[in-house]
Amino acid sequence: MDRRRSGNALPIASRAPRRAVRHLSGARAMTPSSSVQAALGPQWLEPLLLREGDVDIWVALVAHAPDASLAAQFDSVLTADERIRHGKFFFDKDRRRYLVTRSLVRYVLSRYIPIAPPDWRFEATEFGRPAIANVHPDVPGLTFNISHSDSVVLLGVTRDAQLGIDVEDLQRRVPLDVADGYFAADEVRQLRALPPALQPARFLDFWTLKESYIKARGKGLSIPLDQFAFDLSDGAPVTVTFDPRLGDTPERWSFWQWRPSAESLAALCVENKRGITARISVRRAVPFVSEQTVGFKVLRGSGFCKTL
Numbered sequence: 235m236d237r238r239r240s241g242n243a244l245p246i247a248s249r250a251p252r253r254a255v256r257h258l259s260g261a262r263a264m265t266p267s268s269s270v271q272a273a274l275g276p277q278w279l280e281p282l283l284l285r286e287g288d289v290d291i292w293v294a295l296v297a298h299a300p301d302a303s304l305a306a307q308f309d310s311v312l313t314a315d316e317r318i319r320h321g322k323f324f325f326d327k328d329r330r331r332y333l334v335t336r337s338l339v340r341y342v343l344s345r346y347i348p349i350a351p352p353d354w355r356f357e358a359t360e361f362g363r364p365a366i367a368n369v370h371p372d373v374p375g376l377t378f379n380i381s382h383s384d385s386v387v388l389l390g391v392t393r394d395a396q397l398g399i400d401v402e403d404l405q406r407r408v409p410l411d412v413a414d415g416y417f418a419a420d421e422v423r424q425l426r427a428l429p430p431a432l433q434p435a436r437f438l439d440f441w442t443l444k445e446s447y448i449k450a451r452g453k454g455l456s457i458p459l460d461q462f463a464f465d466l467s468d469g470a471p472v473t474v475t476f477d478p479r480l481g482d483t484p485e486r487w488s489f490w491q492w493r494p495s496a497e498s499l500a501a502l503c504v505e506n507k508r509g510i511t512a513r514i515s516v517r518r519a520v521p522f523v524s525e526q527t528v529g530f531k532v533l534r535g536s537g538f539c540k541t542l
């Protein structure tokens with residue numbers, strides 16, 4: 235049995251008894267201190283181990299976060315800066331999503347590393363990508379990426395590899411003309427060849443995949459969107475081609491697309507590592523309240539992965 239997966243019994247009240255977790259590889263998950271345990275909730279929760287090749291996706295549905303738990307998280311988790319930012323949102327839905335996002339990130343990182351949720355510190359790269367500032371010496375290569383739509387917050391976590399993730403609500407207004415102006419010519423051709431009624435969904439297919447890539451590279455929209463093109467021919471694996479100016483190769487990346495909820499579409503881009511097959515798991519979580527492992531039902535992908 236893969237012990238890193240054994241901490242998923244939920245609700246959290248039914249957590250396993252306290253013990254250090256010995257992993258198949260012989261490595262040990264790190265036992266959090268009592269203060270970290272207390273910050274994660276009232277009961278003991280087995281720490282999770284992240285091996286090279288593990289890609290853990292965490293899904294939080296914004297509407298599922300109970301008001302009482304959000305209020306408690308606001309008090310216990312947010313930093314002073316985050317509170318100021320929280321207060322600047324005009325719409326309640328944006329404040330709520332912000333709180334779920336910050337809580338999810340802090341909660342999830344503390345599930346792997348014995349640092350209490352409020353103690354995480356982040357710094358942004360010149361392109362705005364957040365990274366851990368107080369890196370734990372025992373887990374130096376942990377990387378993560380966040381995406382949020384109105385209804386869903388996604389967090390992807392892996393180690394020693396780049397990762398990008400994007401989620402969009404299927405009900406959102408789709409700006410098809412953005413494709414004409416910014417997508418690669420071959421993508422525009424694939425999109426516009428479809429009957430008009432099918433174009434919005436295909437636009438979101440391209441959009442999420444393209445965002446997952448620019449986010450994995452960490453450079454956001456400084457990467458011209460027409461310098462890489464996906465081929466989404468029906469029934470075929472996803473392929474990508476790069477303009478030589480990007481200095482990238484398709485072999486470096488794997489892509490998957492799936493629905494984290496009935497109302498949303500997501501794409502994941504993970505850097506390939508020689509000899510290592512990605513092991514992808516998905517958990518639904520209400521931060522500090524519950525976790526549940528759910529299936530990873532791939533709609534389309536470019537590479538093989540093991541799923542849990």
Ligand SMILES: CC(C)(COP(=O)(O)OP(=O)(O)OC[C@H]1O[C@@H](n2cnc3c(N)ncnc32)[C@H](O)[C@@H]1OP(=O)(O)O)[C@@H](O)C(=O)NCCC(=O)NCCS
Nearest residue numbers: 361362363364380381382400441444445449452453454455
């Ligand atoms: C990074 C970027 C792509 C974010 O896209 P977005 O769709 O607005 O937002 P998402 O919810 O998917 O992602 C936001 C998160 O990405 C992360 N992020 C920010 N800059 C990033 C970067 N350079 N690289 C990777 N991740 C980044 C942050 O964690 C951010 O969440 P946070 O502010 O709550 O911490 C940004 O460059 C952007 O402004 N995009 C505009 C959307 C667009 O035009 N897309 C065209 C796609 S075809």
